[in-house]
Amino acid sequence: MIVLRKLRGPHADLHSEIETIEMKNSCRAGGWQKLLSWYMAKRVATIVMLFAFQQFCGNYVFIVHTARILRKMGIPWDADRSTIIVAAVRIVGTLVSISIVDRVGRRTCLIASHAITLASLTTLGIFVYLAEAAPPENTIFSRLAWVPLFCLVLVMFGLHVGAHPVPFVLAAEYFPTSVRGQTFSVCYSSGMLFGFLVLQFYSPMLAALTQPGLYWFYAAVSTLAVAFTFIFVEETKGKNIG
Template identity: 45%
Template sequence: MTNETLEIDALKEKDGGGEAVQAVEELEPLGEKRIRLARQVGLVCMVTLAYVSLGAIITWPSPALSSLAENNATLVGTEVVFNSTQKDMTGSLAFVGTLLGAWLAGLAVNKLGRLISLQIIVVPYLVGWIVTALAPTTSVLLIGRFVVGLASGGTTIAGYAYVIELSDVNIRGMMATIPTMGVVLGSLYTVAFGYVLPWHYLSIVCALPPFLFLICTFFLPASPSFLVVRGRRQQAIAILTRLRGRYADVEAEVLELERRNAVNSGTKRSSWRDMLERDVLRRMGVVITLFVLMQLCGNFVLMSYTARILEATGASMDPDAITVIAGVLRVAGTLTAILVLDVIGRRYCLIISHAINACCLILLGAYVYLAEHADPTDDTYKNLTWVPTVCVTMSLFICDVGVHPVPFIVSSEYFPTSIRAQASSVCISTGTIATFLALQLYSVMQEALTQPGLYWFYGAVSVFGVVFSFVAVIETKGETVG
């Protein structure tokens, strides 16, 4: 037995808790650790291709509807004609599909596992895009949008659970934010190709990321946490050893997973019944509130209606330039989140993000109110048209640092493996409903509250978000998840 082995064993025996595990991991040579973590990042980047596919769904209506306005001929020789309601449905039907997909994934992920569920999700992605590309009528095209929405909902449940369970504790926040970057890049991917391709060929191009993801899934390991819960202990240990390295106390991690999920307890547990426990319900309440706050603070409205909002506030910018700027800022915000989530934590990212968003939107509301009530001869506000542009773009940037990614991350971190998929499906489904309502009620709320009043409402929600995050959100940075 080597001195190194004796030292490791001594550390394990000294303290069975987290401090001993951390001390053991500190023995790992830096070069070996970097290679191991790079391997984890590579695996997560493969999973992120599913989120690139998700991002493509979100922005497809924008270039596709512009293309249809110029040429509505289909690949089979018919014509597709949209009324105003059907145009709205190209976006909203995908979210209806997302809602159902999240619930179905909550069942499948717990029964079949994370990896098999991710492979199955590719089917509605490919079928949906092919149906959309070859659609002979408006109704068939809308069905295609609903089908890709099913895949979108499944991705959010299976993907985040898989990434959380794969990652080392000290880089879990960064790893869980990489999929968000995939959504942003997928959105830009669709917009970029949408400028040069007609809508049907654009749909075919959107089918490429899920096809590439399907190939990548055959190089991904099964979730070790799921294997432990299913009683496949030795297989889980083998995968964890490759992921955590030979210096980590893999046995302790497996024992903790078994304890938190009551593995080998001799009783058959119902994961849905487990969700009714008081602590689980409280955590679900926190996560659901974070999703609702994400939407009611204007985050998704600003993402979806950037051009409309800036035009309404008097900012004179080209819509194409606005789209590019918004996309670049979302990339920058997500990169910032990747860098800081494991440094300052999820809770403080939320607090800072909501606080700055509140300032931006309250200032935006004040500018619009003063500009609307200014004397017609007063040209002061004509020289300050940069104010709404700065407020909106800064809000888009800062929301991607905390408001947007953190609810998705904690929806997986807050719950043990045995109920993670079901609990996440409930939380994310609620978030999807909130997204749908926020977008559908935008014009109604603007009419009821006035334009500056709506921005003040969004700002007030973020003020509440600061207080709620400070009081109710449990920090999970560096904490193990069952």
């Protein structure tokens, strides 16, 4: 009431406006039952898929296993130092996302994010594959140890420009207020489940696919994410929420 009075002025009929707002909200009411409608279920599925792409392109894996990944690539790196670098890159990527998401749009951030991740992971996989196949006397790859580190930094930056934060934004903007609590809980819970599964499957997938194969798998997921975002994700920039 106080905020509306400041916005509308001292002579505005606030009671009528509040009644109108309450009536609209009551008409939209439906709670969990409304999620069964085709329109709402389709939008929930879209956001859930974005959370799946967020995790299955290696997001939490690179956050949690940074030092382990660097050691497997033959880069001697202190665990504390690598954690600091990853955290700093994540912060920079998030700040960039905050500064551009309202200017270029959510879809553009998602596409650019997964495109950066795709290019970096593909390069990383090729480098590791060639390094593992090189004979012991070949010192070229030891002199190029900065390449996988640079690719890893690009991956973390790219993920936090769009793939990591934007699904949370869209989970709020895709749905009306009357069901936002339910839809957000479904989408967020799915994201946490995907993150748990990716971390649990990291070692088995590494053993089955090899290190470069795992990176190419994550790159393939990013490829699917670019196509999915381009085809199915609706831009919400400048539109009424819900």
